[in-house]
Amino acid sequence: MGHNFLSDAKTIPMLLLFYFSIVNLLNLAYADPPYRFCSNKSLYAAHSPFENNLQTLMSYLASNASVSKQYHAYAGNDPDRVYAQYMCYNYIINENCRACIDAASRDIMQLCPNKRDATVWEELCQLRFSNKIFIGKLDFSGNISLYNRKVMENSVQFVPVLNENFCNLSKKAAFDPAQNMCATGKLALPDLDTIYALGQCTTDLSSHDCNTCLQVAIQNISSCCFIGRGARLLSQSCYFSYELYAFYESPSVSETSATVSETQKGKEWMILKTVLGTCIPIVVLAFLTASCIIYFRRIRRKETDEEKNHLSFFQELRKSRGSTFAEGNKVSSDEVPRMMELSAIRAATDNFSVSNKLGQGGFGPVY
Known part of the structure; x- marks a missing residue:
């Protein structure tokens, strides 16, 4: 049974493929x-x-x-x-x-x-x-750019307009006291959807540092993401984002509750994937280890059984011969056949040559 399991050459590769598939699934969570x-x-x-x-x-x-x-x-x-x-x-x-x-x-x-x-x-x-x-200190080390991989068609020609619009938004957030370091705006472009943007700084920054932080954020996005249907820049001192929908408009209480619920479900799913990614490889490894142990134990048991059968055969043969000699009372106990090495038997029979074969008995060939 153990031999049949591990003799299938496809088993281990399939298990390894399953393991790496789980690892790749986990990477998507990040x-x-x-x-x-x-x-x-x-x-x-x-x-x-x-x-x-x-x-x-x-x-x-x-x-x-x-x-x-x-x-x-x-x-x-x-x-x-x-x-x-x-x-x-x-x-x-x-x-x-x-x-x-x-x-x-x-x-x-x-x-x-x-x-x-x-x-x-x-x-x-x-x-x-x-x-x-x-x-109170500006810090844009560790900035992270994120963007929607779906691109806006014919958007390259509008990059200068987007840059200008976003820069004005940055200045509005930084230098307009009524904005409290946060400003939103929208821009309708020909043949494109309306673009909605938001820039926000931590309120401990000066107006100059807030503007600098948002300008750097816009440059980071401009270098990678302006053709995307949405993008955001995560900074330690500010935040900038644009989308093709009014993401910053205040939702109703029911909508916000739904958002919190969806966020919680997303976290629960990420935790579940993490747990599965930790447990499944351990289970697969334990299964492989147990299978190997069972396989080698069965091989050892088979060899042991064969050795026992051979020993039983020789013991029965010796017992039978000993009984015959005792009944005939023609020989002494010292003349009862003893166990012989296989090499000696091979030499005596010329490696079990057919020419030395005397006949066939219940225990096998007789030489």
């Missing part, structure tokens, strides 16, 4: 938020004062997100002081802001374990912490 930027400069130890300060600060920011869409704070004393800041995108309601920051505070601990400097971007918000003070 196309969705959350996105992360984890600095490798320094780490904190488990159960250290820094970790305690970080956990306290994450809990505090999540609770504060229900009343404010942007906030920064710090906890602890040097050298274990932690600085943190969150920004919810301006078009969402406070209820969704709190849910988003609550998820971000958990994700950032899981995605950047033991890092002293990290940023995570969710679908509707972003969260950052560091052991160094960054409040």
Whole structure:
């Protein structure tokens, strides 16, 4: 049975193909938020004062997100002081802001374990912490460009117009006090759908730094994504996005609840894929290992059974001959045949030559 299983040459390749298919499936999960930027400069130890300060600060920011869409704070004393800041995108309601920051505070601990400097971007918000003070400082290191792979037809000719429109939007967000570092706009282009855009900065930046951050974001998108049907630039100090629908218009309470529900389902599905990707390879490996063990045990058992059969044969033969001699009382017990080496038998029979064969008995040929 074990031999039949492993003798099929297709079995192991199919199992390996199944394993790598699961791995590739998991890689698709990273196309969705959350996105992360984890600095490798320094780490904190488990159960250290820094970790305690970080956990306290994450809990505090999540609770504060229900009343404010942007906030920064710090906890602890040097050298274990932690600085943190969150920004919810301006078009969402406070209820969704709190849910988003609550998820971000958990994700950032899981995605950047033991890092002293990290940023995570969710679908509707972003969260950052560091052991160094960054409040009020422009930082566009670690920018992430995302875009829709479906392209807009005949869009290349409108790139200059889009650039101008987006730059004006950037200045509006940065220099118009009434905008509070966030501005939206739409642009209707001939033979194209209307383009809706949003630019937003963290409110701790100066107007000049806000404009610089958004201009860099627009340049990043311009270099890769203007022909896409939608794009966004994730920065540690600002956020820029455009789509072919009015994504920033305030939805109803029921719609926002549905959005939160869909986001939660997406996270549950990502967790399920992660669990499956961890468990299935282990199960496959255990199955292969168990199969190999069973296979070799059965081979060993077969060899042992053959050895027992041979031994039983010689014991029966010796017993039969011994009984005959005893009944005839013609020979002494010293003359009872003894066990012989196979090599001696081969030599005596000229390797079991047919010319030396005397006949055929119940136990086989007789030489």
